[in-house]
Amino acid sequence: MRVLLMAYGSRGDVEPMVGLAAQLRARGTEVRMCAPPDFAELLDRAGIPLAPIGAPVRPVVTGAVTGTAPMPAQGLPQRAAAMVATTYEAVAAAAGGCDAIVATGLFPAAAGARSVAEGLGIPYAFVAYFPTYLPSPHHRPFERPGRPFPPDVTDNRALWDLDVENMNVLFGTGLNAHRESVGLPPVDDFRRYVLTDRPLLASDPVLSPWPRPAELDVVQTGAWFRPDEGTLPAELEAFLDAGTPPVYVGFGSIPMRDAEDVARAAIEAVRAQDRRVLVSGGWADLSLIDDRDDCFSVGEVNHHALFPRVAAVVHHGGAGTTTTAARAGAPQVVVAQMADQPYWAGRVADLGIGAAHDGPTPVFESLSTALKTALAPETRARAGALAGEIRTDGAAVAARLLLDWAGGGDRAGAPVS
Structure with a gap:
């Protein structure tokens, strides 16, 4: 079996995937990863083949925080559309022969990865590393750039409904334009398309529990730890x-x-x-x-x-x-x-x-x-x-679930059947 992992973001997005990769490989699964080229050395040490996505992210992030980055020529919807296309290209090139795709990180990148899985007819799963990335009546969504919430709307469910609209405006138009170019039908709900109805939550249930009840059938596995790399210098x-x-x-x-x-x-x-x-x-x-x-x-x-x-x-x-x-x-x-x-x-x-x-x-x-x-x-x-209460087997739990989903053992419970 072969699984492709996609993580677009910072090191915090990539490292847990290294932990998952180790558990998948221990079960005889071949693993590849798509990630920014910043993490080539990390993945090389872990023995994970890297298919890089676009340009390094560190200069962009550093420039945005320190104020040294030039003002982008394009708005957020255009940049998101470009990310969808860049990720789709990298994932499509790496996904040949794969039986499943697991994605995390920025939403437009994950949308590109899911489009590849859809086109290939293979299962796709999204993983979040913290509960508030996922819709729930128990917490507010993040405000999207340039799309502040009305000050008189305080109900969390109403805010999450507004978040659907905001994400469709910011990200959905670019995704659908790209999907049309590769022969896929349009998506009505960008957020649900990326997350699926059954996302994974790779966080510890004591340190960061998933509050219930909630609309999504979230599967909390515990945090994914990278394998211990031995002694200190x-x-x-x-x-x-x-x-x-x-x-x-x-x-x-x-x-x-x-x-x-x-x-x-x-x-x-x-x-x-x-x-x-x-x-x-x-x-x-x-x-x-x-x-x-x-x-x-x-x-x-x-x-x-x-x-x-x-x-x-x-x-x-x-x-x-x-x-x-x-x-x-x-x-x-x-x-x-x-x-x-x-x-x-x-x-x-x-x-x-x-x-x-x-x-x-x-x-x-x-x-x-x-x-x-x-x-x-x-x-x-x-x-x-x-x-003593922190779970250490989260990556192992996730690996077993993913192999069941990809191999047909639990297809009814898979994020994508």
Whole structure:
């Protein structure tokens, strides 16, 4: 059997798919992946053939956050239409001989992937990494760019109905134009077409439960973890062994405006708590502010091995980082920037396993306040207790379901029959 995985977005979209790929391959399934070329090295290390989609996303994301990107010549509907076409082309070229397609990330890219599956007559599944990406009466949808919700509409169901209209306007027209060009019929409901009636939810049911009742038949598998990549670098091991557990500061594949000021505020706030500091560069390009021996700079490291050995994790609130820190029992400070990150910040605060930073711009005073909460003994105790409840078999559960769907064992319950 052969499965094609498609993930268009940041590293947080790609890494869980690597975990799923490992579980599929352990069951004798051949796996390919379509993703932005930024992640070629990651996928090469994992032994997963990559069919790249378009140009790298990091320069685009960095420019948008820092204000250095030129103003796009096209509006969002035109850019979405181009993404549909680019993804369709990459997925169609890679999907030959495949028995199923699993997609995640930006909606227009997923729509292109599903169109390929439809044309080939093979099952397609969509996966979300957090509950609020999926329609539910228990939470609001995201506002789409240029399409604010009317201030007098507060009912969640009504807002999700408006979201259907907004997505049809922003994304559906471009999708249908492309579908006509490849001989496929038009789609009336863009969002439902992408999600299907039975999407997968790859998040932990304790850390981020799917609230019921809801209209969608969501299948929550648990979070998908990338396989453990082994030991930490010798220099990092030496730093960890040389003193008390440090505070980790890193924002993954999220750039930060004024990164030098952010690094200085974070390091000084951690030092004010009499803690050592680990600074991860990431897409924010954070760096050390001096040569004192209480700070250490790290590149890409195995978070599963590192986080159990730190005093706290200061991060952006991506699904993967939040779940890995929770699994490690490490208290967290979430400095949410966009998308799902405010959701994860709220969950961390509500569960008492850390603090939601006040706003997206970290300064010394605000980080100091959040760190005091995260470093309190009672927070460490709650984080440690929750760690034992985090499921670790989510990718294995998903692999079994997908192989049943693709192989016909559970076709009645498949996202696409």
